[in-house]
Amino acid sequence: MVVGFGTGGAAQNKGQPAPKPERATFRVLGLFSPDRETDLREAFKAVADVTLVGVNFADAEVTVEFVPAKAFPGAKPEQVAERLDQKLREASRNTFGAKPRRTVPRDKLKEVVIPAPVLDCKACCLAAYEAVAKIDGVEQATATFKDGGKVTALIDPTRTDRAKLEDALRGAGVPVPKM
Template identity: 85%
Template structure:
């Protein structure tokens, strides 16, 4: 039997031709999109949400659902076979990260959601009065966010400038964050 599939609206029409050439029609629904939440990188201030929403439009077959700035998480919908053909489920975060980085000149990316409960993390706030623009904030954010043990970070030039990080104290500490900022050219006042 020869089969052919046709996409009609949200239904897929499968037509089979038997030995006598008579068409046999079967309909089956199109695959439903899956919803997934990822930790988003590059979301260092609330105004970057608009930038992220616009950037996601350049990632084919992935649809914005929402963002949780407090947890730095992005929720999207996609049909895995269409958005990430040939990708195993455990590789989707990596493939999505590549597509998002390509679409944003590496200013946004994703990782799997954090596994450390929020109540086990420590918030570290570092004054950084030198931060006076969005680009400076991005550089400070990137210096801190790449450190192993930093689960979330923000940077702002408002209110005098500061970098805030949610860290796993078993993996990193304030001194490592300050060193990374100094290495990126961010001067930190002595406390």
């Protein structure tokens, strides 16, 4: 959820100080490998009235700063993640997105690593990432062609499992070796 989000956006009158920027942390979609951080930073340069403050690859989160009334006019606090998602998708040609922070504690998540030796470029990794990241219960995913190729996902085991991830990869044309 949005951290420290307040009203901060009343119309300015002469003599009144400018509204103070708010900071918030969101999950970021599309950050499937560490080298994508550069692409993410470039995309944020095109997101009007929102400043990227930090990237946490380990948790797939970004911290941003903005004046609510300027960056997201008329948005209620619960709509900010959706509005940021729209702006980020537009700026990145739909390769990045934003969501509220996950609500499931990390210690309740299970890491699943699936070998994917056919992954040999960024585009292949993006396709594999997108196949698993959209599954309900996948809280975070990465895909890499380094070290022989693999897809890694943090999942909520009460909502999904390895078999669903493997099926999604096969459906995206990524052969998955039998374990």
